[in-house]
Amino acid sequence: MDYFWVIINFLRSNFFYDLKSSIVSISFILLLYFLNKLLKDKGDKLGKTLQYLLETAMCFATLMIVM
Numbered sequence: 001m002d003y004f005w006v007i008i009n010f011l012r013s014n015f016f017y018d019l020k021s022s023i024v025s026i027s028f029i030l031l032l033y034f035l036n037k038l039l040k041d042k043g044d045k046l047g048k049t050l051q052y053l054l055e056t057a058m059c060f061a062t063l064m065i066v067m
Helices: 003-013 019-040 046-066
Strands: none
Touching: 019 046
């Protein structure tokens, strides 16, 4: 639980610092969200699986471009 509060405090202190940190914070949160959805997906519907994969890849690419 301590790690959770460390992450929350880091995001809160750096979220509105500048544009770069805002983009990194939002992309990281979305990356975790979409990666969680992708990992829970069973692969029954190919369209949904590709959608989750594309969303995860876009967030990851945004993080790599900004950093």
